[in-house]
Amino acid sequence: MQIVSCPSCGAEVRFKSHAAVMAVCEFCRATLLKDAESVKNLGTMSSVLEDYSPIQIGTCGMLGGRNFTVVGRIQLRYTQGMWNEWYVLYGDGGNGWLGDSSGQFTMSAERKVQETLPAFEKLRIAQPVHINGERFLPAEIRSAKCIAGQGELPFRVGEGWRIRVADLRNGEAFVTLDYTDGEVPVVYSGVAVTLDEMRCQLLRDDDQVKAGAGRFRGKVDALDCPSCGSAIKYLPGITTTLICPACKAQLDASGPQASVLAAGAKMATMNTTIELGATANIRGSEHTVIGAMVRATSGTGAEKWTEYLLFSARGGFFWLIESNAGWFQAKVMHRWPLWDPAAGDTARAENQDYEKSDSYLTTVVAAAGAFNWRVSVGDRVFVTEYENTSGTLAAETTREEMTWSRSTRLAFDQIKTWFNVGPKTVKGIPESEPAPKMAGTLQKFFWWLLGLNFIPLIFNFGETALTLIVAMVFICGMAVSGEDKQ
The missing domain is CATH 1.20.5 (Single alpha-helices involved in coiled-coils or other helix-helix interfaces)
Structure with missing residues (x-):
């Protein structure tokens, strides 16, 4: 460990990792560059947005029999949202990166590869790329910029530092191709993980998450829409995007002051069964409905349904779906199913086979509240569904991203218990009324x-x-x- 004094404020700055070349002073936010004999002040780094993540500097755990400690973080933003990359130091002297995006976690480290990899512009979502003889599918292709940093980092970064990356998946295996420094990417490989699997300790608890997530904006949980003045209730730090329920304006909530990204688009009226801000104790954790959107298909047999985004400081994000077919709960899968896009008729997850049942294009026709990515009326996603008796897998694809989720049916009695809502009308017949005639x-x-x-x-x-x-x-x-x- 190397201990130096911050040349800006004199506070003690510790370099735990020998590989670290940069640190951000936690007192004055000065960016310090370490060389062989001294440290240099490169200027002030922006404060990180204290978000919903339970991870913090000092969080430790174990993966693959190796102990690790989180020593640094960079916060990155792209068109549709933001994510954290936590720099970790292993007990054996190695280092790596813990990716943290909307409650999905990956652990990876730099690796050498044999193949010549495609250029960034040639990558396409779900088109196979072979790395060291293994087939991977691009899941996300992003151009992003650094908006903040914290702790120790292994290379020099600053506000506005831009990257080009692609995340690839194969089951639990995970690879990032980093094209930031040129057309030949740096390769980071690892696995998709959960906090429980990493046996994480020194995480922020629910109260710390709620308190910390508001610190950057003065601990507020309501703001006045800068477009129409209506009060908007939300969980600060949870998301970067809000949609005003009154005027439908799209707002950027990633800074101290919310700003208008786009005027409210004309959209369908939202009459939701569950209100925004409703809370429920689900599986021992308090969840809040932070956003709702209506999606629809088009053409013959068009359908419409409502999706509610729920958040818990400990349980993360999951969805409730209300449709003519009933109620469902869905969660994004951190391990991808085994799936061949060339065949496409089956998918295998958790040792079960799922058969293709439907595919369709869906459009967002209404939205309100807070989301963990940027939502706009008119957004389109292509969905392919696979079913078996235990539930449904859904692959949602855009030009920049592909995600898999798993959904299971819920009885409406469960929804009524969670949220204390009234009778639900199914096919025009309220459940609480006797059958007609x-x-x-x-x-x-x-x-x-x-x-x-x-x-x-x-x-x-x-x-x-x-x-x-x-x-x-x-x-x-x-x-x-x-x-x-x-």
Whole structure:
């Protein structure tokens, strides 16, 4: 470990990694470049946006039998959102990167490759690339810039530093091709992981996440829309994009002041079953509905459905989907299914085969609230679905990104329990009401019963027969009255 004094403020700055060449002073934000004899002040680095991530400088864990500690971070932003790259130092002296994007995590380190890899401009989503004899599919192709840094870093970066990267996947295997320094990419390979699998310790807890996520903006959880002045409730630090529920303006919420990205587009009215801001205890963690959007298909047999984005400081993001077919819960998969785009008829996940069931183009027709990527009315995504008896896999593809999610059916009783919402109308019939024409069924039953008992009374007509007839007429009258009220 090397300890130096910050040339700007005099505070102690520690270099834990011998590979680190740069550090950001945690007190004055000065960017310090380390050489053989001293450190140089390169200027001030912007403060990181304290977001929803539970990871922080000092978080430690174990992966593949190797202990690691997080010692630095860079924050990167691209057109549709932002993500963190955490610089980690292993106990054996090695180093690597812990990718952190919308609750999805990857661990990777630089590797040498045998093949000549395609140029950045030649890469296409889901078109195979072979690396060291293994086939990978491009999942994300991004041009991004650094917006902030923190702690120790192995190379010199600064605000506005631009990168070109592509993330590739094959099951749990993960590769990043970094074209920042030229047409021959630096290759980082590793695996998709979860916090539990890394046995992470010294994570921020729920309260720290909520408090820290507001620190950059003064701990606010509501702001006035700069376009129309309406109050918007949101979780600061959770996302970079907001859509005003009142005027539908698209807002950038990544800085101290929210700014208008685009005026509100004309969109369909959103009548949602669950309100924005609703909370529920789901699997032991409090989740909040932070965004909702309506998506639709076009052409013959067009369908429309609502998707609710839920967030929990510990549980991350997941979706609730409300459609004519019922309710479903869906979550992005951090391990990709085994899937061949050339064949495309089957996908295999968790030792189960899923058969292709549908494919369609979907468009966002309405949206409101906060999202972990930039959402706009008119956004289009091509969806391919694969089903078996346990659930559905869905591959969503755009020109820049491909994601896989897994969904399972939910009973509406579960939704009512979570969010205390009222009766749900399915195919025009509220679940809380009896099936229609029940009164007509009762009438038929009583007339049949009357006829059955009336036969012997024809030959023995008296007071008993008269009483029975009057009672039957009264009951049938009540049934008819009830049917008319429906």
